[in-house]
Amino acid sequence: MTENTNKSGLPANLQLDTLAVRMGLPPSQYGENSEALFLTSGYVQSSAESSARRFAGEEEGYTYGRGGNPTVTSFEMRLAALEGTEAAISTSSGMSAIMLMLFSLLKAGDHVVFSQSMFGSTIKLIGSEFARFGVESTMVPQTDLAAWKAAIKSNTKILFAETPTNPLTEVCDIAALADMAHNAGALFALDNCFATPALQRPALMGADIIMHSGTKYLDGQGRVMAGALCASAAMVREKFLPVMKNSGMILSPFNAWVILKGMETLGIRMEAQSKRALEVALWLEKHPAVARVYYPSLPSHPQHALAMKQMSGQGGAVLSFDVKASNAAQARERAFHVLDGMQVLSLCTNLGDTKSLLTHPASTSHGKLSEEQRQLAGIGQGMIRVAVGLEAPVDIQNDLAIGLNSIQ
Numbered sequence: 001m002t003e004n005t006n007k008s009g010l011p012a013n014l015q016l017d018t019l020a021v022r023m024g025l026p027p028s029q030y031g032e033n034s035e036a037l038f039l040t041s042g043y044v045q046s047s048a049e050s051s052a053r054r055f056a057g058e059e060e061g062y063t064y065g066r067g068g069n070p071t072v073t074s075f076e077m078r079l080a081a082l083e084g085t086e087a088a089i090s091t092s093s094g095m096s097a098i099m100l101m102l103f104s105l106l107k108a109g110d111h112v113v114f115s116q117s118m119f120g121s122t123i124k125l126i127g128s129e130f131a132r133f134g135v136e137s138t139m140v141p142q143t144d145l146a147a148w149k150a151a152i153k154s155n156t157k158i159l160f161a162e163t164p165t166n167p168l169t170e171v172c173d174i175a176a177l178a179d180m181a182h183n184a185g186a187l188f189a190l191d192n193c194f195a196t197p198a199l200q201r202p203a204l205m206g207a208d209i210i211m212h213s214g215t216k217y218l219d220g221q222g223r224v225m226a227g228a229l230c231a232s233a234a235m236v237r238e239k240f241l242p243v244m245k246n247s248g249m250i251l252s253p254f255n256a257w258v259i260l261k262g263m264e265t266l267g268i269r270m271e272a273q274s275k276r277a278l279e280v281a282l283w284l285e286k287h288p289a290v291a292r293v294y295y296p297s298l299p300s301h302p303q304h305a306l307a308m309k310q311m312s313g314q315g316g317a318v319l320s321f322d323v324k325a326s327n328a329a330q331a332r333e334r335a336f337h338v339l340d341g342m343q344v345l346s347l348c349t350n351l352g353d354t355k356s357l358l359t360h361p362a363s364t365s366h367g368k369l370s371e372e373q374r375q376l377a378g379i380g381q382g383m384i385r386v387a388v389g390l391e392a393p394v395d396i397q398n399d400l401a402i403g404l405n406s407i408q
């Protein structure tokens with residue numbers, strides 16, 4: 001866990017791009033310019049007195065790897081600086097960050113309101129696992145503010161959303177939901193995986209907790225798993241840190257080190273990948289074999305204006321589209337035909353890579369839903385999700401065209 005005090009020695013008021021490259025602990029006595037990787041599980045204490053103070057929480061310093069690590073600290077400092085929060089705490093994956101948040105803030109009898117369009121494992125974790133421990137929850141349509149409001153009860157502790165969502169790129173109003181939560185005495189938590197702080201800084205719009213899967217765009221190169229929560233120093237210190245230490249979901253220093261490097265190019269990657277995604281989305285919209293494209297930068301997107309305001313005018317790197325078909329079986333066959341025709345892009349259930357990754361949500365991430373639930377979620381058999389990477393847009397288009405052109 002790291003509080004965003006001035007441990008870095010950097011001047012105040014640096015811009016996001018600068019913080020992404022520079023924020024972290026100062027170098028060790030060796031003056032390394034690239035952040036060091038500290039692979040150690042224990043820390044030698046200078047005296048028994050100092051060791052006692054550290055264990056009592058009266059002195060800063062590392063004691064044991066489950067409680068902290070300097071490379072992990074640098075990652076947390078960098079992420080908190082980018083998100084504009086006082087502190088951050090990192091975990092072994094995005095899901096363990098959500099686990100840490102819920103476990104730290106809820107008890108039996110509490111209630112959570114969350115979007116029905118959230119990440120599949122998030123829905124399972126809240127709706128099934130936490131339900132076994134007496135935590136109540138209500139799922140609401142992501143973009144329907146009235147439904148969020150109507151779902152709030154006297155025991156509601158957290159409103160939890162994700163924007164844009166996977167795979168439909170639905171956008172919710174962060175400031176409005178934060179206000180609604182605060183008026184009800186609840187916290188507003190936001191999964192900021194898709195936009196990242198390079199495009200969207202929810203803390204500046206009132207969100208109390210910003211959750212990340214570092215596995216996605218923070219690393220950005222498809223190498224390691226990581227997660228994090230960004231919040232006030234008091235919340236991180238008093239709520240999250242004790243649970244993190246006792247439950248052992250700490251981020252590995254190696255993964256923190258990989259992501260520290262990844263974050264140095266976050267701004268330029270998000271800009272370049274958003275630009276490519278828009279180009280591909282515009283091309284897909286004109287293709288005769290495509291029925292519909294979902295991407296926040298397209299004027300046809302239902303929350304286009306809100307998205308552009310909230311996401312620094314960019315749409316992010318994920319888009320989805322439906323192939324044209326006259327029934328569900330034909331739609332599935334055609335979507336599979338497009339995916340199996342690719343010669344360059346990857347059929348891979350991940351996102352946030354420099355390589356473009358494609359998936360068929362109806363048979364993978366949303367494969368366990370009943371046909372009725374899937375219809376409700378708006379995910380048809382003809383839908384393909386594209387997490388656009390850094391390849392030349394024309395090559396991405398040509399690869400998709402192999403399948404698309406032969407189903408007209």
Ligand SMILES: *Cc1c(COP(=O)(O)O)cnc(C)c1O
Nearest residue numbers: 093094095119191193213215226
């Ligand atoms: C991947 C993802 C998660 C989960 O993160 P992991 O690192 O895979 O545990 C949560 N939310 C969103 C939006 C994601 O894309």
